[in-house]
Amino acid sequence: MGTIVSIEVIEPADPALANELDATIDRAFEWFHDVERHCSRFDQHGELRVLTRQAGTAVAVSELVYTATHFALTVAEDTDGAFDPTVGLEMEARGFDRHYLTGERNRTPIGAHHDGRRPTYRDVILDPSARTITLRTPLLLDLGAVAKGLAIDLAARELAPFEHFAIDAGGDLYVAGLNAQHQPWSVGIRHPRRDRDVIERLTLSNCAICTSGDYERTGPAGHHILDARDGREAATLASATVVAPTAMAADALATAAFVLGPADGLALLERHGVDGLLISPALERFSTRGLSAAILPHA
Numbered sequence: 001m002g003t004i005v006s007i008e009v010i011e012p013a014d015p016a017l018a019n020e021l022d023a024t025i026d027r028a029f030e031w032f033h034d035v036e037r038h039c040s041r042f043d044q045h046g047e048l049r050v051l052t053r054q055a056g057t058a059v060a061v062s063e064l065v066y067t068a069t070h071f072a073l074t075v076a077e078d079t080d081g082a083f084d085p086t087v088g089l090e091m092e093a094r095g096f097d098r099h100y101l102t103g104e105r106n107r108t109p110i111g112a113h114h115d116g117r118r119p120t121y122r123d124v125i126l127d128p129s130a131r132t133i134t135l136r137t138p139l140l141l142d143l144g145a146v147a148k149g150l151a152i153d154l155a156a157r158e159l160a161p162f163e164h165f166a167i168d169a170g171g172d173l174y175v176a177g178l179n180a181q182h183q184p185w186s187v188g189i190r191h192p193r194r195d196r197d198v199i200e201r202l203t204l205s206n207c208a209i210c211t212s213g214d215y216e217r218t219g220p221a222g223h224h225i226l227d228a229r230d231g232r233e234a235a236t237l238a239s240a241t242v243v244a245p246t247a248m249a250a251d252a253l254a255t256a257a258f259v260l261g262p263a264d265g266l267a268l269l270e271r272h273g274v275d276g277l278l279i280s281p282a283l284e285r286f287s288t289r290g291l292s293a294a295i296l297p298h299a
Contacts, residue, residue: 003148003170005032007155010164010180017161024162028155032169035151038064039143041088048088048141051133058125058132066131068143068150068248069124075146075252076121076228079268083256084121084228088140091226118231148172149210149251156208156247172210174247186296192238192279200277202294208247212254213239214281227259236261238281243294244274262286 007025012018041048047065061069072085119139126133152167156174159165164177166185175185184205188198192213202209212225214237227234240258244250253274257265262278269276269288278286 005029005167005169007159007168008166009159009162010177012162012164021162024158028158028167031154031158032151035064035068035147035154038062039068039147039150041091041140041142041144048143051135052138052140055135055138058127058130058134060130060132063131064150065143066126066128066133068146069133069141070126070128071150071248071252072141072143072146073121073124073126075256078271079256079260081120081122081229082227082259082264083145083252085141085143085145086119086121086124086139087226087228087231088142090118090228090231091142092140094226120228145212145255146248146252149208149246149248152208152247152251172208172247172251174208175204176206178205189241189277190239192281193283199279199283201296202243202291203296204243204294207243207245208250209241209243210247210250210254211239211241212258215239225255225258234259234261236280237265237278238283239279240265240276241278242269242274242276243291244272249274 007028009021009025011021038047040046043049047061051059069085076084119137123136123139124133125136148169149172152169152172152174155167156176167174171190173187175187179185184203187202187204187209189200189202189211190213191197191199192215214225225234226232237258240254242250242254242257244253253269253272257268257276257278260268262280265278266286266288275288275291275294277291
């Protein structure tokens with residue numbers, strides 16, 4: 001996933017549970033490997049590449065790929081395609097085609113479509129009973145906006161018996177219970193224009209917080225967050241942070257809100273009953289009504 005993952009667990013008082021701590025943390029970390037193994041578009045032998053090569057055929061996929069794709073398509077439908085997991089080819093064309101570990105470049109040999117249109121989420125058909133995915137036309141899925149959140153959620157489920165813990169995957173977090181000082185967790189939102197600085201700090205518990213920003217991944221053509229409706233770089237926000245019950249929801253909705261911009265982005269978050277903070281390139285702030293309760297006073 002190209003990110004550092006850390007897990008902090010407040011050691012339980014129950015000795016029997018404490019004895020299981022190391023093994024449980026290992027299993028939590030393993031979920032990140034599993035999700036990447038199944039959901040990466042950079043693996044030439046992975047499920048997403050297999051789908052691309054078998055357009056028109058119902059392909060049985062793993063539960064991880066099915067779950068991530070189903071959620072991504074749900075958000076795509078809700079945003080009328082502003083968020084769309086079928087942007088894999090556009091991502092490659094913009095230079096986001098290198099495996100973060102090997103440096104190997106990945107190019108998908110799909111020619112232009114005969115009708116001149118780009119594929120959309122409507123070209124992806126799911127069959128829940130058979131757990132298959134059918135691509136109506138050759139395309140490359142990019143599950144980057146949901147996969148890390150899914151891995152965080154699976155790790156959190158693994159750690160749930162310990163009640164008090166935090167998972168940090170490159171700044172996307174899930175926090176449960178209380179910290180070592182027996183207080184709700186304090187979480188900083190990165191300043192989009194000043195590295196190593198925070199623009200806001202929240203106090204949270206039993207929820208996820210994820211941020212999409214124009215500073216996260218950049219290439220020759222700009223940053224990596226595209227408005228799938230026109231294939232262009234989304235440019236009305238500098239960052240979008242979402243607080244939600246699950247990391248997969250926070251991850252995907254942060255990306256979707258970033259693409260939609262201040263007004264439509266806030267409407268999306270309010271519609272889903274989650275909180276968020278959207279920041280423009282000029283550092284204007286737009287927040288949901290419920291976020292103020294979590295904001296810590298500035299020193």
